[in-house]
Amino acid sequence: xxxxxxxxxxxxxxxxxxxxxxxxxxxxxxxxxxxxxxxxxxxxxxxxxxxxxxxxxxxxxxxxxxxxxxxxxxxxxxxxxxxxxxxxxxxxxxxxxxxxxxxxxxxxxxxxxxxxxxxxxxxxxxxxxxxxxxxxxxxxxxxxxxxxxxxxxxxxxxxxxxxxxxxxxxxxxxxxxxxxxxxxxxxxxxxxxxxxxxxxxxxxxxxxxxxxxxxxxxxxxxxx
Numbered sequence: 001x002x003x004x005x006x007x008x009x010x011x012x013x014x015x016x017x018x019x020x021x022x023x024x025x026x027x028x029x030x031x032x033x034x035x036x037x038x039x040x041x042x043x044x045x046x047x048x049x050x051x052x053x054x055x056x057x058x059x060x061x062x063x064x065x066x067x068x069x070x071x072x073x074x075x076x077x078x079x080x081x082x083x084x085x086x087x088x089x090x091x092x093x094x095x096x097x098x099x100x101x102x103x104x105x106x107x108x109x110x111x112x113x114x115x116x117x118x119x120x121x122x123x124x125x126x127x128x129x130x131x132x133x134x135x136x137x138x139x140x141x142x143x144x145x146x147x148x149x150x151x152x153x154x155x156x157x158x159x160x161x162x163x164x165x166x167x168x169x170x171x172x173x174x175x176x177x178x179x180x181x182x183x184x185x186x187x188x189x190x191x192x193x194x195x196x197x198x199x200x201x202x203x204x205x206x207x208x209x210x211x212x213x214x215x216x217x218x219x220x221x222x223x224x
Contacts, residue, residue, distance in 0.1 A: 004030035005055070006037050011109075017048045017116050019109065023055035026063030035066045042070070047079020048120070050112045054085030059093065067103060080104070080119070082112045088197040092177055100211060165190050166203055167218065174219035175212060178204065 005023035010016070018041050026034055041049060051067070053059070067081060074081050083105045086094060094100060106112040160168075162185075169176065169184050176184070182200050185193040195203070204210040209218060 004033050006033060008037060008041070011050075012048070012113055013117060014120075016046075016120075017050060017113060018046045019050045019052055021052040021055075025058045025060075026056060027058065027060040028062045031060070031062040031066055034063065038066065038070060042074070047074050047077045048116055049074065049079065049081045050109065050116075051081065051083050052085055052109060053083055053090060054087070056090060057087070059090055064094075064097065064099065068099065071102060080116070082106060082115065084109050084112045088179070092179055095212070096177055098212065101213070162193065162195075162203065163207060165193070166200075166207065166209070170209060170215045171219050171222045174216045176215075177212075 003024055004026060007021045009019050009021070011019055020034070020037055020041075022034060024030065038049070041047075067083070071081055081103065083094070083103055085108065086105060091105070094103075094105065104112075104115065106115065165185060166181065169181050169190070173180070173184070178197060178200055181204075182195055182197065184190060185195060185200075201210065209215050
């Protein structure tokens, strides 16, 4: 694998937000460099941190471990760590590991900065979470195969909206990831609908189903 590229800059209206821009791969051989950059900021008292992963193609368990291991200490010091611009493949792992319950992620750097500015102006502090010792240990992630049309227990005619089709998939398979839902939509049973990852994420957010926890609640409620 390739190496890692790092740069650190200050931003925000008060120049009090640090941005670590990362490129390449974050794995066991390169994660120490990212960890050093993060620790340097923390030792300098910089606790408002954004990690820009826009140019990162892969994050191993070692990389995710750095963010998770530091978040409690950062928040205890009144700061926070936010991730931005993850590519779909990296975000899928982030979601499957359920780290979105711990770390905030944004599509753009500007959104993360605005979130920091709002938090700082309100004087509020992010929640300090107690991490589950088993969280993030799902190193052997396997994508479940898309269910064939004959296994679907419902009809999805042309008159059914995209929103309803998405809900039906979730009710039947609440643990499916965004990519898996998109693949199921692109089958004859659902009219071979082709939708990109970002497009489907917008639909899920609109429906209030942008996390697996919310999708499981919908599925459970439909069985009552």
